[in-house]
Amino acid sequence: TEALFHEQPETGNQYLEDTLLRSYLKTHLPPKVLEEVHQDLERFGNRLHTKIQPLSWECELNPPVFRQYDAWGQRVDHIYTCSAWRRMKEISAEEGLIAEAYERRYSNWSRLYQAVKLYLFSSSSGGFSCPLAMTDGAAKVIESLGIPGSLRSAFDHLTSRDPQKFWTSGQWMTERRGGSDVANGTETVARKQPDGSYRLYGFKWFTSAADSDMTLTLARIADAEGQCTQGSRGLSLFFLRVRDEEGKLNSIQVQRLKDKLGTRQMATAELWLQGARAELISEEGRGVAAISNMLNITRIHNVIGAVASMRRMMSLSRDYARKRVAFGKLLKDHPLHMQTIARMEVQVRGAFLLLMEIVRLLGLAETNLASKQEQLLLRLLVPASAVAVEAMESFGGQGYMEDTGLPVILRDTLVLSIWEGTTNILSLDVLRSLVKSxxxxxxxxxxxxxxxxxxxxxxxxxxxxxxxxxxxxxxxxxxxxxxxxxxxxxxxxxx
Ligand code: MFK
Ligand code: FAD
Missing domain, CATH: 1.10.287 (Helix Hairpins)
Known part of the structure; x- marks a missing residue:
């Protein structure tokens, strides 16, 4: 009979349903900005619900495939991505998910507005939030370098609203000897060429969104005798294109794609750099300091991803409580169940408000409107935002079923406390900010x-x-x- 079936938990327009988000925007944004932003977010919420979410599921079902050789035995190292993943890239450009933050048409509120769009997009992005985080980080690094002439084109691609022009970026930091201890673990060597460019030789152990157009990476510049300075002071920051105009890899070999617990929609590769042509973009020996702008942006995206997953789980969980009957009544009428949901809701709200505070401060800092105190607070809050993983217990056994889409959220969330700095490394960064100031x-x-x-x-x-x-x-x-x-x-x- 019908009573045997579970009713599917659903979300509608995530923007319209998020009362806390709406009231936050209402109390903080200037009325003119609110009016425009509200219209766009309502439209975006509908697009997410009707068009983008199905693509997200397609990305989960069609993870990238790696082919090392073609049928004729030629080494090709090709990473095939599904059409839904490629569509996500176009949508990201159309929606200005990176552009919004750099155009600054709403001055200091542009960053917050961008973060809100990313927050809404995150749980429907099929993992595309990851390349977007690194793209934003790369744009931020280039902007903070004053957009040098040689990087102008890259910056324009990264911040473009034109799907044909839009680029994504990777962030190749982790090597086998050190993901946290990048300063001592980096073995990649950069050799200067007669034309002033460099060629990079080394092995990058984790490179997410390996289908990206460009990347920023760290290496040690070799002197005339081939010797390198060790430690943090030996590291410099480089820009490189992953492929040339014909799609041929830039003297890079893909060893394999990682077989991961989550984020399976996205290609994370192990890469050999075999003389990849690159441009030095930081002062020599200032690589870590230069890439820290990227780290701080991608860490904020991590918070966006965490809060978005929590919100999605809570929205589904609340809807399920209104539909599922157990012991003769709806879940919502069981006080103990509602107590659990209420506790989680409070945590989600707290996390959301912390996120909004961080991006509000970032917006002020980027438009030179932040006081000294606000700048200090921003430096502290970015690494201090702990990530919470919410249980999916409230869906009972259904929460464990692959085709409900719920386990994907859990799997993908588990990585948030590892990449972009583990919890201990972020705790140490809090200490760094306290001590340095x-x-x-x-x-x-x-x-x-x-x-x-x-x-x-x-x-x-x-x-x-x-x-x-x-x-x-x-x-x-x-x-x-x-x-x-x-x-x-x-x-x-x-x-
Ligand atoms: C849904 C969201 C998706 C997100 C997508 C992500 C995809 C995955 C991408 C990755 O995982 S990329 C890899 C991420 N890797 C890390 O996060 C590395 C973790 N390790 C650290 O963060 C270490 O703390 C660090 C490598 C930074 C330590 O390096 P050092 O050189 O031993 O540190 P040191 O000497 O304290 O700092 C060097 C300089 O950088 C100092 O500046 P000064 O020389 O001017 O004094 C520091 O102040 C500065 N610095 C370091 N961290 C900073 C910073 N400045 C500002 N902000 C920071 N966070
Ligand atoms: P380790 O540094 O070996 O850490 C092991 C443990 O030791 C952790 O618990 C850590 O907290 C602890 N620890 C280490 N140092 C200290 C210390 N000083 N004090 C206290 N505790 C400490 N990297 C990239 O560069 N680019 C990418 O695109 C990328 N994508 C990734 C995608 C996925 C799915 C994953 C899982 C990782 C990715 N990474 C990427 C790598 C990621 O950034 C690193 O795994 C992470 O920084 C941790 O480094 P590690 O693996 O070397 O661990």
């Missing part, structure tokens, strides 16, 4: 919390919690800044 970052954070507490203290139910937090902050502010305090902050953050 000699305590100013912490002071900025404490005073911003203080301000928020002042606002909240009017609410009676919050008073005891507000009081306790205020006391704790008071103690921290009184104590002099030292390394032990930094460690205790890292400890607090991870909780």
């Amino acid at each position: 000699q305590g100013q970052v912490m002071a900025a954070f404490l005073s911003s919390v203080q301000k928020k507490l002042e606002l909240a203290s009017g609410t009676e139910e919050l008073s005891p919690a507000v009081q306790r937090t205020r006391e704790a902050i008071g103690r921290l502010q009184q104590s002099s800044f030292n390394g032990t305090r930094c460690s205790s902050w890292r400890f607090l953050y991870r909780r």
Whole structure:
């Protein structure tokens, strides 16, 4: 009978259904900006629901395929991607998912607006959020270098709204000896050519979205005797095209594609660089500092991805609770189940507001409108945003079934705490920001919390919690800044 069937949980227009997002935009954006942004997001929400989400599922069902040789025994190293994946690239350009942040037609609000579009896109992107993150990071690095003439064309491609022109970028940092310890683990060598360009020799162990048009990567420049400086100070940043105009690889061999737990829609390859032609784009020995602009942007995309997955799971879970009957009543009428959902909802909301704060500050920093305090806060908040993986228990056994699409969300979310810096590495980056600023970052954070507490203290139910937090902050502010305090902050953050 009909009662034996589960009813499918669904989401509609993710923008219209996201009341917190809408109220955030309403309270923060200037009215004129809100009006335009609202119209675009409503349209985008419909496009996601009706056209883009089915493509996302196609990407999951048709992961990339690697062919090393052609039928005649020629080495071709070709990565075949499905048509839905290639369509995602076109859609990303049409929607200005990267362009929006760099055109700045809404001044400091452009970055936030872009982040909102990426947030809505993320769970329907079939993994395309990954190349977009690195594309944004590459554009940011080039922009922060002042868009040198030799990189103008690349910048225009990365920030284009024209699907025929739009490029994506990779980010090749990890080698076999070190993903976290890039500074000591990088073995790739750069040899200078008579024309001033370089050729790179080495092995890149993880390169996601290997079908990208270009990449940024690190290598050690060899001197006339072939010797390289070791450690962080020996690393420089390079730009390279992955293929030439005919699609031939730039003296690169693909060893294989990784067989991954998740993010299977996207090709992550192991690559041999066998004299790949590249351009030096940082000062010699300043590679890590130069690529940190990319790291900070892709880390923000990671937060976007995490919050988007949480939101998608919660939306589906809430819908399911309105449809599924257990023990004679709907799940939503079981108080214990609703308590679980409510707890998760609060976590999602907290994470969402943290994300909005980060991109709001980034928008201010990029338009030179950020105060010193806001710049310090931004430096601290980017690595401090811990990623939460929500359980899919609320769907019962159905949550475990591949063709519901729910396990994909879980699998793909698990990588977020590994790539772009593991949790420990991000905790150390929090410490780096505290130490380098000699305590100013912490002071900025404490005073911003203080301000928020002042606002909240009017609410009676919050008073005891507000009081306790205020006391704790008071103690921290009184104590002099030292390394032990930094460690205790890292400890607090991870909780
Ligand atoms: C859905 C979302 C999708 C996202 C897509 C992602 C796809 C996957 C892509 C990847 O996984 S790419 C690989 C990511 N790899 C990492 O995240 C590397 C993790 N390791 C670190 O982050 C290490 O901390 C680091 C390599 C940065 C350590 O290098 P060093 O050279 O030992 O650090 P050091 O000496 O402290 O810093 C060198 C300089 O960089 C310093 O500047 P100064 O020389 O001017 O003093 C630092 O302040 C600066 N720096 C380092 N991290 C920074 C930074 N500056 C600003 N922000 C940061 N985060
Ligand atoms: P390790 O550095 O060996 O870390 C192992 C463990 O040691 C971790 O728990 C870590 O937290 C801990 N640890 C390491 N150092 C410290 C320390 N100082 N203090 C405390 N704990 C520490 N990389 C790219 O460059 N480009 C890509 O496109 C890319 N795509 C990826 C795609 C996927 C699906 C995955 C899984 C990874 C990808 N990576 C990519 C690699 C990723 O960035 C690295 O795996 C990550 O940075 C961790 O490095 P590692 O694997 O060498 O681990």
